[in-house]
Structure formats: C-alpha cells, structure tokens
Amino acid sequence: MNIKDKVVLITGGTHGIGAVTALQLANEGAVVSLVARNVHDTDIVSQIEAIGGKCIIVQADLSNPDDCARAVQETVEKLGGIDVLVHSAGSAAPGSLLNGAKEVWYQAFDIHIHAAFHLCTNAVPFMKNRGEGAIILISSAAGLRGVKGALAYAVVKGALPQFTRALAYEVSDANIRVNCVSPGVIRTRFQDYLTPEQVKNNVSNRIPLQREGKPEDVAEAICMLIKNEFITGENVVIDGGMTMRIV
Template sequence: MNNRNKVALVTGGTLGIGAATALALAKQGHDICLVARHIAGETLSAEIREMGVRCHVISADLSAVAACQAAVEETAAVLGGIDILVHSAGGPAPGGLLSGAADVWYAAFDIHLHAAFQLCRFAVPHMQANKEAAIIFISSAAGLRGVKNALAYSVVKGALFQLTRSLALELAPFNIRVNCVSPGVIRTRFQNSLTEAQVKKNLEDRIPLAREGRPSDVADVICMLVNNTFITGENVTIDGGMSMRIV
C-alpha cells in the first residue's frame, strides 16, 4: 500500500452508530467519507478534520443502485481509494405479516441489504488494490431472534449474517475481511420512540447489564474488527447480554 492514510467509507455516517464509528476511525488516523441521506454533518466533519485527517461528505439515498456506485467512486476519487467500508445506513421497518405495508418490506431490503451488496460490488475492486481491507455490516440482535411487529427489519438483519459469511469466503483470497456487528438496545434516535414503560422493561427485565448501550460501545468493536487482521466471517453481538435472555 502507498503512504496515504487508509480511507473509511461510513454510510449512515452523520448520526448514531455511524457517527460514533466515523469519529473512532478518525482518531486512529483514517481519512473518512461520511455518506448519509440527510446531511447534518458539518459539525462532525469539522471535528474529524481537527484530528488531522481528511473528511469528505456525500448526500445520497443508498436505496438506489446508482447512488451506491456514485458514492463509492466519489470516495475513491476524492480520498484516493477505499480500505474500510462500514454500512450503518438503515432505519426502522415496523409492521408484521398482516399489519405491515408492502412498501416498508421492500424499502427495508433496499437500504439494509441491497445497498450492502451494491456497495461491496463497487468498492471491492478498489479494495483489491490494497494489501488488506475490511468490510463491516451493522446488523442487529433482532436478526438473531426476531422481533414481533418488526418482520422486515428482523429478516434483513438476519440476512446480513449470511452475506457476511459468504463474502468472507469469497474475498479472503484478496485479504479483504468481512465481519458483522449486532447491537441490541443502543441509545440513538432509533430508540427515541420507546415509551417509559418499554425503557423500564429493557433495563429491569431484558438487559442483564441493566443499561442501554452507547454508540461508542459499538464503534469500539468495529474498530477492533478493522484492526484485527485474523478475524473474518464473524458476527459480534453487542447487547449487554440481552440475546441470551428468554424473557
């Protein structure tokens, strides 16, 4: 690899887990490209640049194939390559089999799963030019066990596990590692719709460590997976023990 900094493309990079991950990777000396549907990253990008690394911001709706390709090509052109891909873009997809709307189902696949596939398809040729690279998908504890009235979300997050394993095998000859993290209840905007009763149940009955996670808890694990060059095809659950509870 040449002497440039490693470049990390982080989708959903201006909020929550994506923003925490971008900051954590920047602290390690990586140049960052933040990709988000609604850009509100001026303060974040300024904070990243103050660390002495470059930061580029792209506004894109990654549910469109052309947007995935454009984001990858712009990142590589502006920052000189792509070494790390973190797909954190997504969002809730409420509803069950009978209660959910069909467009919610298809939209969940587009942003969570299809975008992950397309981003990899366009980014891997850039990654192959490097000595090693890393891809990290953000799944969910919901993908491990399923969640009532969140059918599409649970299904697409579970599908990311298989995408992780299959790509890890396919890309290992190029020394491109593919891993996945599965957060539980993390205090982000995603959780703001919870009622006080739901929060209380999480803390008292569902999470053995009796606290919500922080975006930085997830970002720390992502950085570990980026830095450890002997881990691939794995899913790391970050949920305070919630997924081992029966209730």
C-alpha cells in the same frame, strides 16, 4: 490493519453509531468518507476537523444502486482509494405480516441488503487493488430473534450475518475480511420512539447488564474488527447479554 491513513467509507455516518465510529477512526488517523441521505443536519464533520482529521461527506440515497456506486466512486476520486467499508445506514421497518405496508418490506431490503450488495460490489475491486481490505456490516440483535411488529427489520437484519459469512469466504483469497456486528438496545436517536416505560422494561427485564448500550460500545467493536487481521466471517453481538437470556 493499521488504521492510520486508511480510507474508510461509512454509510449512515452523520449520526448515531456511524458518526461515533467515524470520529473514533479519524482520531486514530483514518481518512473518512461519510455517506448519508441528509448531509446538512450534522456536526460530525466539524468534530472530525477539530481533532485534525480529514473527512468528506457524500450525499446519496442508498436505496438507489446508482447512488451506491457513485458513493464509492466519489470516495475513490476524492481520497485516492478505499480500504474499509462500514455499512451502518439503516431505518426502522415497522409492520407485521398482515398489518404492514409492502413498501416498508421492499424499502427494508433496499437499504439494508441491496445497498450492502451494491456497495460491496463497487468497493471490493478497489480493495483488491490495495492488496487488503475490511468490510463491516451493521446488523442487529433483532436479526437473531423474532421481533413482534417489525417483521421486515428482523428479516433483513437476520440476512446480513449470512451475507457476511458468504462474502467473507468469497473474497478471502484477496486478503479482504468481512465481519458483522449486531447491536442490541443502543441509546441513539433510533431509540427516540421508545416511551420511558419501554426503556425501563428494556433495562430491567431484557438486558442482564441492566443498562442500555452506547454508540461508543459498538464503535469500539467495529474498530477492533478492522484492525484485527485474523478475524473474518464473524458476527459480534453487542447487546449487554440480551440475546443470551432464557427468561
């Protein structure tokens, strides 16, 4: 898919991986719709405009199905359609089976899984009208392995690659591709809760490449999956080798 002039909706697009992806796509000529709960604490719009890109921002609570539908509809109304959906919004979900709030469990499903379902349900018909489309879901290396103290997060992130495969097969006859990326430890504000000791442990003992990833590393993979027209139903792991290690 040629990205130039394509309309790309990015959830969680005001910070971290979503914002860096938005900037890279805008730099390649895409028109970007950023969807976020907090639309004020960000400078990504001015960054995109500074490189001559076009961008709108939509406030939405993606745990609300109606807001998911409105985010797609507002994007279509203001930008004329939708070609690409990148669901990057997410939140931490700490807690174990016996020591975790039920609300955290349900919220994790609302933000990661249910939002993906509702966004795709609303976006796919517009992609069908275009004759092509691309959907990228952001999972996590945590979904590939057990994660102590983050049961809900690991479960919902593990579900996203399977949702990707099932949906990719379902919409393939409409020339819509669906792929997933699973980042490992990426240096964003999502990692700000880590202590210096935990960061050192990640780098020294868990990541074979001996460094944390950057949002740009993930954004490059997302852009590749959007542009490559013969990849669908795949989960690309971007973790510096963390999940391949045995010890």
